[in-house]
Amino acid sequence: MQMFTKKKIEVVVEAIYAPRVVEAAKNAGAKGYTVLPNLQGSGTHGDRRGSGLSGAFENVMVICVVDPSIASTVMTAIKEAIGDAIGVLYASDVEVLRDEHF
Amino acid sequence: MQMFTKKKIEVVVEAIYAPRVVEAAKNAGAKGYTVLPNLQGSGTHGDRRGSGLSGAFENVMVICVVDPSIASTVMTAIKEAIGDAIGVLYASDVEVLRDEHF
Amino acid sequence: MQMFTKKKIEVVVEAIYAPRVVEAAKNAGAKGYTVLPNLQGSGTHGDRRGSGLSGAFENVMVICVVDPSIASTVMTAIKEAIGDAIGVLYASDVEVLRDEHF
Amino acid sequence: MADVLAVAASNLVSPAILAFLLGGLAGFLRSDLEIPEAIAKGLSIYLMLAIGLKGGASLASSDAGMSILPGLIAAVLLSFLIPYIAFFLLRMTTRFSTIDSAAVSAHYGSVSIVTFVTATQFLTSLDITYEAYIIAMVALMETPAIVSGLLLARKKGAENGTKPPLFQPEMLREILFNGSIMLLLGGFVIGWATGEQGLETVAPFFVDPFQGVLCLFLLDMGLVAAHRLRTASSLSPSAIAFGLYMPIIGAVLGGATGYAVGLSAGGTTLLAVLAASASYIAVPAAIRLALPKADPGIFIPLSLGVTFPFNVLVGIPLYAAVIATLYS
Amino acid sequence: MADVLAVAASNLVSPAILAFLLGGLAGFLRSDLEIPEAIAKGLSIYLMLAIGLKGGASLASSDAGMSILPGLIAAVLLSFLIPYIAFFLLRMTTRFSTIDSAAVSAHYGSVSIVTFVTATQFLTSLDITYEAYIIAMVALMETPAIVSGLLLARKKGAENGTKPPLFQPEMLREILFNGSIMLLLGGFVIGWATGEQGLETVAPFFVDPFQGVLCLFLLDMGLVAAHRLRTASSLSPSAIAFGLYMPIIGAVLGGATGYAVGLSAGGTTLLAVLAASASYIAVPAAIRLALPKADPGIFIPLSLGVTFPFNVLVGIPLYAAVIATLYS
């Protein structure tokens, strides 16, 4: 079974910024993404958990598997989309079966 | 602290296929799995977000940590279970403390 | 783009233990964490999916990205917080842009 | 004709229909308005159980007996038959693959519960009564169309020499014990067993607030339909045309069947609505499992984004007015 | 005896009980029917708050005063005591470890709110009244059993020389300020403070639709109970037997206590039901935190899959019929 190495980028960001992050990733060449909604968390900006009223305290995670050749472009684009918003961003290597899908 | 290297397999697939993916992983020797329900996403099959009415647009993620010796068997089994359904599949290395658990 | 290597610790644990896991990670030096609520799963303790009534069958995942220098301390602390509770724990390498954040 | 328009207009200014339009508007304006998944699912569970209960209780208090059998059989046949007509039209007029055509056909043979519910509210607002056992028809018409759809898709497979097995037993179970069927039929049996008296004890939850809950549900339908239309790329003009004329063909067939089995004007209208409507809850799930190659980007926008709004806004009052004229 | 059966039968054909059976059926058929987590949690919040409000308001409009004290104290003692009996029986008849036996015992000393609510609806349908302050008993009986369970588990630890501290203060807080206790007692106090007049303002939400909401809740309980039974592997015949005879023992104790403190036939029936019922909301969470070694694969299927259906289908009408006979 031949595997291909890709980069998985994971972003935890406040819910209202998710559309911007996704847009930025797509424009930078990502062919797909997955969003995990309704997360809680804590970091330098304090406790975050949805208040049910406003999305202002809700986190989401965006996962984006991309070709290593564009990983750094996508990360930079996402970083700019987040700007001063609340969030963290990290990447790691994954192996996939279908090279052309990502 | 001694750590053991395992393979983490992550699958994003349409919600109604989750039972098949899980079944396939178990039959291929996986000792456990975790399901993240209600995900949104986008890929070659377009935008996917639950419509609340039918599961036809909902994604889930199945995470399965297995011994490297069976990783490729489990991945192949999952791939077959997905068949023509909508989904992606990738794997990466993780370290665990309890060798016998996985 | 300079990247820094960190450790990502992922814990799947029964929902009612999440506050203890988070507390343990913080006390061991983790600067932040993310919680994915309402997960289903299966392992040596059988099938687990929320019953809507009691949290006794619900899983959550806690994700904690930490500096490699404290990774083993944090993992040990989390392991102790879990004790005899139901859960699994694994770690992997990730790269981040902002060294000081984690 | 003036009557038809007046009826249609009165339908349009009901809170439920306006809520649907509000949802559609919010969806097109890309408002962040969103009904949480769990609430939307809860609303459909409520609607299906409520409609089942009411139908069962009302059947129990009627003296229908065996006289309902011809109607039920006709409903099943209708659901079996319609996909063949739909398939033929799709193959003639669109470029959809055999699989996609079969998948779409299955949706149009089955029924949309929300369209049906909207029609019952419409009739109630006009004081038009209907037979209680129509609700049993709703449950019976859900699945036969799926079988037809699979048979149609299989014909193609046969040509290719890769004829798939029609039904794995697992799939049969998934289709027959589907949540919406359990709720509709289960509610129907409960309503029938406990009668009007049983219904009375739960009426402040399942009967009185029904129309209000329907508003919330249609608000969500508007949002979802708009979203599906906005993000759908594969709908050709011929496909959209199909989504508009197919319900009329269905309504004619349903109306004729209703007349043939001796339904009242109200009952005939509802059977016409059922035949005109396309499923977007039970069938999509079954089709995704049985025909994974069929593109959900086609059948969902078509049934939810085109046919559903057409029926709710234009179809229901139209069918009702025509049938009322014919029956009077 | 004929009466008993008639009563039981009438209980079985209520919408709520049939909804429970429908859920159970769907669960056993592995239907994809599922009540979303959030809705299920919302329903239990509603039920607990509603029951508290009604109890409080009805206490306010009664002239009970201090006369309720003996009943409340007896309820607390009952909840303390039952686990010891359950533990003894489990050690005699099953192979459960000390820890598991203690954990199960705690569940049977505590109460099931849904069983209680089903019983109140059953009494109401028979026009049998009961004392308002029974609802205070529900809240009071939730926790003492947890303490007994921990003491029983600790005895074992003591033998081993690893005696754990009975209560970390943190755990005490978690148990006392548990969500279901806050809602029940909080609702009770609100109902009491605002009286019948306050209740009236919220009755169209908390009182009138109550029975209908209960149907939805029991539908979910049926689904969950069936799922737990299907996936439970550790329930031996002796464990299942315990799940069936223990509620009867509890009912006898509860009934005798009710009689002793001078409750009416309705009140006595409810106290019997409380003593007969086993917790599956508050206690499992507390036990998972306090006794993580206890296997939830034992205590949840037993209380939710065996005892709950037994009480709802057989126990409630049985206890009611017997007590009615004795009181008349």
Next chain:
Amino acid sequence: MADVLAVAASNLVSPAILAFLLGGLAGFLRSDLEIPEAIAKGLSIYLMLAIGLKGGASLASSDAGMSILPGLIAAVLLSFLIPYIAFFLLRMTTRFSTIDSAAVSAHYGSVSIVTFVTATQFLTSLDITYEAYIIAMVALMETPAIVSGLLLARKKGAENGTKPPLFQPEMLREILFNGSIMLLLGGFVIGWATGEQGLETVAPFFVDPFQGVLCLFLLDMGLVAAHRLRTASSLSPSAIAFGLYMPIIGAVLGGATGYAVGLSAGGTTLLAVLAASASYIAVPAAIRLALPKADPGIFIPLSLGVTFPFNVLVGIPLYAAVIATLYS
């Protein structure tokens, strides 16, 4: 003055207010009580739609006509103006940055729908009537304050030479087509178009249970407010003081405006409440997008943890009593 206290006391023992206190208590005791996200969102959708529908229907049945225009314009001006006053006070008395001060100011110019709803229930309980079109004011007052807030923040940018564009078109869309505005205005139009007759068909869902639903909503608000206060670290005494005196300033301005445009005592009270209240649904989201540098750890605890409880517990009866005295 005795009257004022009596009114305040009667407000405090309503089920809704006590539910808020119960939520607050559970929050401070760190109970595990929690309203699921989806339910909380569902409740706010219900409240906004219900309030819109009622307002619209009641406007339709009144003979208000063009006479409502001055009131509407005054409401918009009020929402524009209040942030400037708030900003000035914050810059004088606190150490908040310009950005944070601007962000907080936007919240106080906008309105809190739940505070408003609580006030309407309070007036209803006292049989005080009010003008239907106040509900249109609620919708109109939501956004102007956001514009003022951004202008205030921009002034600062200008000084620094990094003047950001006031509105990207994208942001304008996000603010104008915000979910709560769509629901309030949409509900208002639906209510107005279908009139009292339309409202009647959905009253068992949107009108009768309203007060009960409000209890559940306020229970959640209590939980959230307590949580925010517990975890807030950045609230200085001067900030807390602002959260307490700013609503009074707002109430005076709102009351005066209501009097000036000829509102009844009830209407004036509601306008005072609107001006006194601070947004925690629509504005936080808009501000997070437009001013990401503003710290949500300041503006949310202040509006939700300080001003909201103050208004609900003290403000509403106070404003009502004072205005009733002045009008009589």
